Structures are given as C-alpha cells and as structure tokens.
Amino acid sequence: MLDLRSITAHVRDGLVPAHIYSDPEVFALERDRLFARSWTFLAHETEIPAPGDFVVRRVLADSFIVSRDDTGVVHVLFNMCRHKGMQVCRAEAGNASLFRCPYHAWTYAADGRLVGLPFHADAYGGEAGLVRQDHGLLPAPALATYNGLIFASLDPEAPPLEDYLGDFAFYLDLYTRQSEAGIQLTGPQRWRVRSNWKIGAENFAGDSYHTPHTHTSVVEIGLFGEPQPHKRKEGVLYAAGPGSGTTYKLPPGDFASGLGYVGYPSDMVTRMERTWTRRQRDLVGQSGFMVSAATLFPNLSFVHNWPQVDDSGRVAPFISLRLWQPVSATETEILSWFAVDQGAPADFRAASYKAYLMCFGSSGMFEQDDVENWVSITSTAEGTMARRLLLNSRMGLDHDGRPLAEPYGDFAGPGVAYQGFGEFNQRRWLAMWCDALEQAP
Amino acid sequence: MNGPAAPLPYTHEAHQLAHQFLVEEAHLLDTQQLEEWLGLLCPDVRYVMPVAVTRSRRAGADQGPRPGRDGRYGSGDDGGNGMAHLDEDLFSLRRRVERLATEHAWTEDPPSRLRHFVTNVRTFAGPGPDELSVQSNVLLFRSRGDTRPPDLLSAGRHDVLRRGPDGGWRLARREVHVDEAVLRTQNLAILL
Numbered sequence: 001m002l003d004l005r006s007i008t009a010h011v012r013d014g015l016v017p018a019h020i021y022s023d024p025e026v027f028a029l030e031r032d033r034l035f036a037r038s039w040t041f042l043a044h045e046t047e048i049p050a051p052g053d054f055v056v057r058r059v060l061a062d063s064f065i066v067s068r069d070d071t072g073v074v075h076v077l078f079n080m081c082r083h084k085g086m087q088v089c090r091a092e093a094g095n096a097s098l099f100r101c102p103y104h105a106w107t108y109a110a111d112g113r114l115v116g117l118p119f120h121a122d123a124y125g126g127e128a129g130l131v132r133q134d135h136g137l138l139p140a141p142a143l144a145t146y147n148g149l150i151f152a153s154l155d156p157e158a159p160p161l162e163d164y165l166g167d168f169a170f171y172l173d174l175y176t177r178q179s180e181a182g183i184q185l186t187g188p189q190r191w192r193v194r195s196n197w198k199i200g201a202e203n204f205a206g207d208s209y210h211t212p213h214t215h216t217s218v219v220e221i222g223l224f225g226e227p228q229p230h231k232r233k234e235g236v237l238y239a240a241g242p243g244s245g246t247t248y249k250l251p252p253g254d255f256a257s258g259l260g261y262v263g264y265p266s267d268m269v270t271r272m273e274r275t276w277t278r279r280q281r282d283l284v285g286q287s288g289f290m291v292s293a294a295t296l297f298p299n300l301s302f303v304h305n306w307p308q309v310d311d312s313g314r315v316a317p318f319i320s321l322r323l324w325q326p327v328s329a330t331e332t333e334i335l336s337w338f339a340v341d342q343g344a345p346a347d348f349r350a351a352s353y354k355a356y357l358m359c360f361g362s363s364g365m366f367e368q369d370d371v372e373n374w375v376s377i378t379s380t381a382e383g384t385m386a387r388r389l390l391l392n393s394r395m396g397l398d399h400d401g402r403p404l405a406e407p408y409g410d411f412a413g414p415g416v417a418y419q420g421f422g423e424f425n426q427r428r429w430l431a432m433w434c435d436a437l438e439q440a441p
Numbered sequence: 442m443n444g445p446a447a448p449l450p451y452t453h454e455a456h457q458l459a460h461q462f463l464v465e466e467a468h469l470l471d472t473q474q475l476e477e478w479l480g481l482l483c484p485d486v487r488y489v490m491p492v493a494v495t496r497s498r499r500a501g502a503d504q505g506p507r508p509g510r511d512g513r514y515g516s517g518d519d520g521g522n523g524m525a526h527l528d529e530d531l532f533s534l535r536r537r538v539e540r541l542a543t544e545h546a547w548t549e550d551p552p553s554r555l556r557h558f559v560t561n562v563r564t565f566a567g568p569g570p571d572e573l574s575v576q577s578n579v580l581l582f583r584s585r586g587d588t589r590p591p592d593l594l595s596a597g598r599h600d601v602l603r604r605g606p607d608g609g610w611r612l613a614r615r616e617v618h619v620d621e622a623v624l625r626t627q628n629l630a631i632l633l
Binding site for chain 2: 090091092093094096186187188189190191192193194195214216217218220221223309310311333337338353354357358361362363364365367368369371372373375379
C-alpha cells in the first residue's frame with residue numbers, strides 16, 4: 001500500500017524515494033490526480049494549417065482528434081464514437097471533411113457534430129429517439145492556445161491557460177514567438193523508451209549539472225562547445241510560474257551580438273527585437289543569457305542549442321519541443337518536434353533542421369546518452385532496495401535547507417534565478433508533482 | 442524513388458555485386474567497424490530515414506512517407522509530417538562515427554549486439570551510367586545489456602550505388618523506410 005504522505009514529505013525535503021520512477025501505484029495516482037487535471041500540450045496550430053486538417057494525439061490513454069473546421073476553428077475531440085466506442089479516426093494525421101465510424105457509420109464533422117447516422121428514422125424514430133445534436137464527439141473539457149500551442153485539460157474547472165502559464169509565458173515567448181508570425185512545428189519524431197516520464201521532464205527543467213559529463217562526447221568531437229563545466233556553471237537556472245529552465249552565459253556584447261553568436265541571421269534578430277518586450281530583450285542584451293533547456297509542468301519540454309553544422313564551422317541554433325507522453329510507470333513515448341520561426345530564411349531553416357537532427361530527437365547525439373541513463377534509472381528503481389533508497393536531490397541547499405547562494409540579482413526575466421549548479425528547479429517541479437498527487441481525487 | 446519496372450536477373454553480375462555490397466556493408470555495421478563503413482560512402486552521400494506516419498489509404502498511405510514539395514524533409518513545405526529520424530550528409534555521419542569512437546558515448550558502451558538481416562534484394566540499372574538502384578529489406582536485432590528485452594527494427598531500403606574511381610561500388614544515397622510510426626528502440630545510435 002502506497003504511503004503517499006511519506007513520499008511527498010521526503011520529496012519536498014529533496015530526498016526522492018527511488019521507486020517513484022517505476023511504481024505502478026504512483027503512476028495510477030499521476031493518471032488520476034495529475035493528468036486528469038493538468039493542462040497538457042497536444043499539438044501546434046501549424047500542424048493543422050488548412051480547414052479539415054487533423055492530427056491525433058493522446059493524453060495518456062485518451063485519444064483526441066485535434067482538428068480544424070471549415071471556419072478555421074480548432075477543436076479537440078475525444079476519439080471515441082458515441083454509439084459503441086470505436087475510434088472514429090485511426091490515422092495519425094490527414095485532411096478529412098468527415099470522420100465516419102467504421103462500425104455503424106455514425107458520422108461526425110470536424111467540429112464534432114454528429115451529422116449522420118444510418119436509418120435515423122427507422123432505427124431511432126428520428127429525433128424522438130436520438131437527438132443528434134446531443135451526440136457529437138465529446139470535446140476536451142478545456143481547450144486553449146498560446147502562441148499557437150494547443151493545450152487541453154481533462155478538468156472542466158481548469159484555470160484559464162494564461163493564468164496557469166503565469167510568468168513562464170515570458171520564457172515561452174523566447175522559444176515560440178521570435179516574430180509576429182510565430183513558430184512552425186515539423187514532426188514529431190516518435191519513439192518509445194523504457195524510462196519513467198518524470199526523469200526527462202525534471203532533467204530539462206534544470207539539470208545543468210549533467211551536461212558536462214553526460215554530453216562530454218559531443219564537446220570532444222567539436223559539435224557543441226558550450227557544455228563544458230565552466231560554461232554551464234556560469235549559466236543561470238530560472239523558475240517562473242509552472243516552468244523553469246537553464247541558460248548559458250553569452251560572451252560580452254549586446255542583443256544583436258548575443259543572438260549572432262548563437263547563429264541567428266540579422267533579419268531574424270531584427271524581428272526578435274521588434275516582437276519581444278524590453279524585458280525579454282534585456283535578458284539577452286543586458287543580463288547576457290541565452291535560454292537552453294526548459295520544462296513546462298508537467299510534461300512539455302523545450303531545448304535551444306547552437307551546434308556546428310558543417311566543415312566551415314558554421315553554428316546554427318535550433319529549437320525543439322518535446323512531450324514526455326507517459327505509457328506506463330516504466331515506459332514513455334517521446335514526441336519531439338523541430339520548431340523554427342515561420343519567417344526564417346530557407347538557408348537558416350535547413351541549417352537549423354540539420355542542427356536539430358544531429359543533437360536531439362530519436363537520433364540526436366545529446367539525446368542518445370540521456371535516454372541510456374534514464375532507462376537504467378527506471379529499471380534499477382523497480383527493486384526492493386530502491387524502495388529503501390532516498391535519492392539526494394538537495395544540490396544548492398545547506399543541511400538546514402537554506403540556499404547556499406543568494407538568488408542571482410542581475411537577471412532580467414521574471415521568477416527566481418540562481419547562478420551555477422543546483423537542483424532548485426527539479427525540486428520545484430517535484431513540489432508541483434506533490435501538490436497534484438496530494439489533491440483528493 | 443522507384444526503379445524501372447523489372448529488376449535485373451538474379452544471375453546478372455551487377456545484381457550479384459550489389460547484393461555482395463549490402464552483405465559486406467551489413468557485416469561492417471554488425472561488427473561496428475564504422476570508420477571502414479564511412480569508406481563505403483560517396484563524398485556527396487545522402488542518408489535519410491523519414492518518419493512513418495499512419496495515414497488513410499485515400500490519403501496515400503501506400504506511398505510511404507513524403508518529402509516536402511522541394512524534395513527535402515524538414516522544410517516545413519510538405520503538407521504533412523515531412524520529418525525524418527535521420528537526414529544525413531558525410532559531415533554529420535562522420536560526426537556520429539567520431540562520437541561513438543570517443544570513450545564517452547555512454548549509449549553504446551557497453552555496445553549493443555547488432556545483427557542486420559538483409560533480404561529481398563532487387564537491383565535495377567541506373568539512374569546514372571555508373572549507378573545501380575538497389576532495394577532491400579532489413580531487419581535489425583539489437584540487444585543491450587543482459588536484462589532488457591531486445592529491440593527489432595524492420596525497414597525497406599532504397600539505395601543508389603555508384604562506381605567509385607577505383608572501380609568499387611560506393612553508397613551515394615539511402616532511403617530507409619522504417620515500418621513503425623513509433624520506434625521501439627531507445628535511440629538511433631545505430632544505423633540501418
């Protein structure tokens with residue numbers, strides 16, 4: 001029997017019971033108390049640009065059709081026929097004017113309306129026996145978008161998305177709004193790993209400490225020079241609202257030179273300058289930091305790196321979004337997208353795409369070593385000894401739980417920031433996880 | 442890319458040479474002699490493994506993954522997924538091999554045990570005068586460690602082999618059409 005109170009007390013103290021990374025009982029609580037309520041990312045509007053376009057995405061085991069109707073409105077519809085429960089859409093993506101159930105041919109429009117069922121009059125006595133407008137596909141209980149990112153919640157009482165995002169929206173813009181047009185997503189690559197979903201989410205939230213060692217090989221071959229210990233230590237870890245992330249310290253310079261250093265061409269820099277607020281520009285130009293990895297609780301992560309992409313030494317930045325889609329306590333489906341500003345020149349887009357493929361995603365050279373670690377943690381967490389072991393996640397605190405250093409003052413972004421290594425962000429992510437699990441079902 | 446309608450007879454010397462090339466190449470991949478494998482590549486090699494997307498038959502499911510209208514993946518100009526797991530040139534393949542040769546590529550240390558099963562080889566003349574188009578099926582068995590269940594990757598391959606300056610065949614182009622929309626292997630630190 002799971003002692004949730006003991007687990008969350010330890011976790012809040014920075015001592016993490018290892019079995020939470022493999023425990024089916026913990027996973028059941030996550031399903032019922034966290035994912036049944038939280039805002040979760042499904043798709044980006046650029047994946048379904050035209051009327052009739054759709055993609056099918058899941059929130060754990062629940063399949064949803066993310067569709068765009070004839071008037072351009074986006075819908076998120078539970079992919080289960082109202083009659084006998086068949087999936088009405090069995091493709092992952094496409095363009096369809098109607099979703100027709102293969103079982104008895106109940107037929108739904110892209111907005112979810114039930115627009116046809118055979119023998120309505122003969123079988124049901126028409127509207128007298130079955131009111132069609134009451135039998136549309138179930139919409140996601142809550143749906144909202146931010147910068148084209150489509151989020152859903154299974155909780156009809158979910159707070160407004162913008163309230164939920166809070167101050168993390170400031171950072172979200174840096175990844176997803178580099179111009180008025182915003183980003184375009186390509187992908188996703190999808191693959192399954194035998195890892196608990198929390199490990200990746202925590203890692204991206206603030207683990208700058210793993211980079212110099214886990215990713216040594218990437219530095220050794222000259223692909224990406226930043227993940228060296230001294231470079232990571234100069235970076236700031238920030239946390240704001242339900243999100244947090246890591247940064248790298250830029251060489252001395254201004255806004256344009258900072259973005260140029262990571263490989264943005266001048267026309268993109270100009271658009272960022274026009275689109276971002278003063279404070280967002282100051283993060284780069286005054287504070288001198290560039291965002292790298294981040295996680296929006298619970299399971300959407302971001303990454304922004306700038307590797308070398310050819311023999312000339314050209315450096316190109318890329319942005320990736322990834323979803324840690326839980327399959328079970330010990331398995332995760334990773335969905336990883338390449339994201340690029342819609343106004344980016346074709347040459348930049350090609351270099352950025354190449355940078356992404358080399359570093360992250362199913363074949364990425366960073367990601368390869370991360371996943372090896374996470375698979376190993378998950379399998380080791382299944383045993384009896386792991387039930388006794390409290391993993392030390394207290395980096396950056398003294399024995400009394402006080403931060404070893406003051407928050408970093410010269411950081412233009414909202415929230416709290418610490419320079420150097422520390423597990424402030426992972427503990428914060430885990431505290432949100434505790435909050436979710438402690439809520440009554 | 443489809444070859445001409447009929448493959449070369451299996452008794453044709455070009456077919457036998459192409460088949461031998463694939464088997465010898467698979468041996469290098471199985472034994473992770475990757476520096477030697479790089480030596481089989483043309484300087485302008487293109488190695489691409491598109492993401493498979495489940496689509497309805499009406500939407501062209503049987504045509505396999507689709508590149509963008511400009512012929513490339515990842516361009517965004519595709520009206521579909523347009524994404525690849527791997528989309529490599531010699532620079533990026535060389536980097537992958539160099540990385541695995543370091544002492545810090547944890548994902549392949551200890552190394553996977555690999556077995557590439559190459560079958561259904563069909564050879565077509567062309568497209569260029571010194572080129573052969575070769576189709577094959579590949580099944581990759583990958584075992585890591587002693588406790589994990591093994592992974593299987595099944596794919597069809599469309600290759601173009603080109604005769605090099607020394608008269609030997611080199612890989613000029615490979616398209617790997619993987620048979621799963623969601624890969625069930627922890628990463629592609631391995632090649633098909």
